[in-house]
Amino acid sequence: MEPKGTLWLPPAESTLAPEIDSLFYFVYWISVIIFALVVIAMLIFVVKYRRRKADEMPPHVEENKLLELSWIVVPTILCLIVFTWGFQSFLRLGTAPPDSYEITVRAKKWLWEFEYPNGTRATNELRVPVGRNVRLVMSSEDVLHSFFVPAFRVKHDVMPNRYTAVWFNATSEGEQHIFCTEYCGTQHSGMLAKVIVLPQEEFTEWVESGGGKTDDLPLPEYGAMLYQQQACFTCHSIDGTQVIAPTFKGLYGSQRAFVDGGTATADDNYIRESILNPTAHVVQGFNPIMPASYSSLDERQVSALIEFIELQQ
Amino acid sequence: MSHTASSAHSAEATATHQGSENYLNHIKTVWSWMSTIDHKRIGVMYMITLSIMFFIGGILALLVRLELMTQGQTIMGPDAYNQVFSMHGIVMVFLFLVPSIPAIFGNFVLPMHLGAIDVAFPRLNLASYYVYLGGGVLVLLGLFAGSVDSGWTFYAPYSTTTNSSVLFLTMAVFVAGFSSIFTGINFVVTIHKMRAPGLTWNRLSLFSWSIYATSIVQVLATPVIGITMILLFAERFLQIGIFDPLLGGDPVLYQHFFWFYSHPAVYIMILPAFGVISELIAPFSRRAISGYKFVALSSVAIAFLGFLVWGHHMFVSGQSAVSSIVFSLITYLIGIPTGVKVCNWVATMYKGSIWLKTPMLYALSFLFLFTIGGLTGIMLGVLAIDVHLHDTYFVVSHFHYVMMGGTVIAALGGLHYWWPKITGKMYSEGVARVAALLIFFGFNLTFFPQLILGSQGMPRRYYDYVPEFANLHLASTIGSWVLALGLFTVLGCLIHSLMRGKRAPANPWGAATLEWTNATSPPVPHNFSAQPIVTHGPYDFEVLRDSFGGDGAGQGAPEPHIRN
């Protein structure tokens, strides 16, 4: 798809985005004009009235009350126009249409979980149907996060112990960035996700299949998929770089030394325990920061991840 | 360059001769500096300390930019990066920008603008310096004792659950706040009670007006950050459950508390800069500031309205839509007095006699950069646009245009303007101009790309970014080097001036405020050899007419131009 963005703004991919963009460019061009007037006047005066003789005394200029008044009144009027426009759009951004399709969003350090009305779940990939009002009901499991899709021009903070919401109506199929914009710690910048906008039928099929068929996937492939979906990659690399957690490369079968002094070989059982109960054995040089939420993975998923890790040599 | 005219006035030289006793040389021991209650010496001590803070904050900024030069890891890991940008913010905001102009030039210049011997409470003044130093030491302890990675905003609950050296930093901010309060009280009382005979409110310099407005904000807003920091400290230490949602607290309440101080604090940082710019534009255009009353009162209006707009930092944080709308409206209102100032400064140059010396270059640079900063601020105040721009690089760039393009540029302009008065030495005009241009271009190269990055969706406080942002980040990093080169040139130029600079005349710029017309460079220990009696306004250049000479300023007057 052709990118339709401009110098200043990314492509507008939701129904409300063009409205916000025209407001943006309205304010932008007024600002450019005001800025140009100030700078041009300044430059003209600097050249025209430069000091020619050391002891020259410039003539007395009577202050112009009308001029003084005009740069109070004109900006005030401009501001009121922009304000009115701005808050009307703001209200539209804040009020989801009643027929919206609701998706629950849970944010935690450092991934996004999406849950659909039928219980289908996905991590870091938000699939939505094109041309339909979608409302996200969001909450956080730990600190503040903020849900931001630049292409849709929507953003809202996500808080623990409280629900907040955004809504949008995607106008074309494709993938868009989701960023976390409220600082949340080490991997704040790694808390990325994607919105995948699908045709309605494709979307329905995907939701009803429970997030895509995985039963017939071979375990290593399923593991690779989970590695992406569960956002393991945020902390565990597979190319050998040590981010904030041990890399998966060469992990299987290696000797692990723990902070409590013990050692163990990284076999199936060790990895299984590390996924389900991450703080049981913390490897030297790392902090116990892995969330406990992976204990909800089912048996086949754990096996798939172990198979996947075994392959990273 | 001043030989012709100086002889004309030498006969009138008063008892104090240049090169004889002044505030710098009348007593020279280290202890005499550490225990001084002379506002000029305290100003100089602040100048040195704040320069060190600015240097530390600046190095941290360069590290941030260097890390962001390429995608992924460039020089440090994510944890280190988070600590570096947090410390950059904390050092720059609480230890540099908040004290900056009032502490350095407010201390040095304000009493002289008022024709006073000192501030109202000289000992309190010294105490606020040491309290500030205590706050600075606590920050540095926090820097070395562990990792502070909460950003300068300390948002709960992140700050109440992350590494414990946040405790040091909350205490440091609390302590530094006292310094700010003491300075504010001191200046308000000084302006009310210490004015020279004849110095009516209408003859007050615009710098004094802006310091007055700033001090009132300092007195009224700083206690709130004090209590916020106490509550955050208690939250962290005793788990009191006021801010932490996991204990039933409300993180949005923390944001309200924090911004109730921190938005007025923005005006604590920028209002003094407005004052400096007025002081620069008037003598270098040789015209009284157009719309004096509007400019003076707009400072007070900004100070007042500044208390009512804190909620515009929280449009997407979960405060009610009604409060967002009210805060947005008042945010525009505060743009108006600011615009009035900019228009009046430009109008002052109309039919003036414009002298492009280094301080004036900084003033013009300020007008350019601050106008961008102000207009981007208006864009951020538009509710629907802010939803898109909030917490992106657009915001980062906006406040750097205001804080660095505004406050720091004004401080540099003020430094070059008052340098001859403070040190009694002139600096190399050519080098200083080159530095000013380097800073101007470096600044724009650093921060203009960030405006585009932000509106394209690049979130702030990111250690890494998606590929489409790479080129603009690279440009910004290169800009930061040009900017740093410019700042180091200023440092070199001023150090050279200290060692080799020509002796400064009393009034090298032909300015009409009392520190230039009635005092030597550098001033005597008690500022004036005789109590000034004020008979004209601060920008009444007409009365100085017969002292203009040399290369166009008051260089003809090496001694104070006092005649009976």
Next chain:
Amino acid sequence: MATTSTVASSVGSGHAEPAHPAHLQHHFVTSEQQFDAAKMGMWLFLVTEILLFSGMFVAYTVYRVWHPEVFQAASKLLDWRLGGFNTLVLLASSLTVAMAIHFAQKDNRKMLITNLVITVLLAGVFMVVKYFEYTSKFEHGIFPGAHYASHELEMAYAPQFFSIYFIMTGIHGVHVLVGMFLMSWLVIRSMRGHFSSAWYTPVELTGLYWHIVDIIWIFLFPLMYLI
């Protein structure tokens, strides 16, 4: 055309005016100017004190509006008789500090010292009562925030009430201690004869401070103990 004119007397050399009072600092012209400046500075400082507490009053109000029933129930756990007694103690001390200023103006050193000492003692009584209040709360497991372990009141947000109670009364208590310290210092200076009707600025300013500490308690007492 004169820019400025000069006055005859030279200033700042420390030997200027005849009959220069000992307490007049070099940078002031008259005693009145010095006294006005000091008083204005003190008032500004008291404004910051009020703002410091208003931050906490806002926190109190916000939580009370959200959970009025919890705050009503929780305030019943506080002993209004002890709080009321302390209110009377502070009111009495405000009176004695006002008397101290009065006697300073009258050059009555003995009564000045007596009244200052009584004020310090009353402040001490206040702190002792406060100590017993705090310990009895701790015995019942009433701690701020997450450490709250009382079985008398097991409502959500009761910990918040006591967090605010302990922080506000705690910071107020620190102010009382500072006041006691200042007034003891005044007693010593009065004994040395530093104050007279010509100059008693420290007494006046400490008195102002003490009234503010008192007034803050006047607001704290009904908000915490009664409603």
